[in-house]
Amino acid sequence: SYVLSQPPSVSVAPGETATITCGGDDIGSYDVHWYQQSPGQAPVLVLFSNAVRPSGIPERFSGSRSWNTATLTISSAEAGDEADYYCQVWDRHSDHRAFGGGTKLTVL
């Protein structure tokens, strides 16, 4: 199965830019989606197809992708951005969805 690697935790000061990475073999050829999950809550889609924001997601959330890393960038980080973030792709080899292990974002 396709493996997605995320750092367990990232810290950022309020107002600064947070960067969360998602590594995978040839991930540059996959569409990557990002989800935000606050404690005790359901995941919320914050980016789909690498960099597209669903309605209601602030412009502070952006995404990019290189050949082996996808990146979620949160600019002007706020306390309300503290959450776990997961990347996800459709693994075309298994025809199944694969998730990264998640990154806990701390805003302090």
Add this chain to the structure above:
Amino acid sequence: QVQLVESGGGVVQPGRSLRLSCAASGFSLSVSEIHWVRQSADKGMEWVTFLSYDGQTKDYAESVKGRFTISRDSFKNTVYLQISGLRAEDTGVYYCATLGDGDALDKWGRGTRVTVSS
């Protein structure tokens, strides 16, 4: 209001069965592809299964194949996940979600917790 609501979780002994429900409101499941994703402390977020919008296509993660069955009742606008032969590793929170733009999971329920323990 568009929402998904899961139910049916609980504490179950190993080897027993359980049926989880995912009830939709504000939209029809008959035009939506539905996925189940589970989350546990040790395995993180794990995709489990999906059912196509027309109910004709389904697939399962290898870890649940042969034990989990996804189905739908269009009149009740509800998708079910029948789980048999429960194992300790099936413990977790089970979410249903719809497939949206870009093939991302765009709407999620709040989940239902399954604990497999003797």
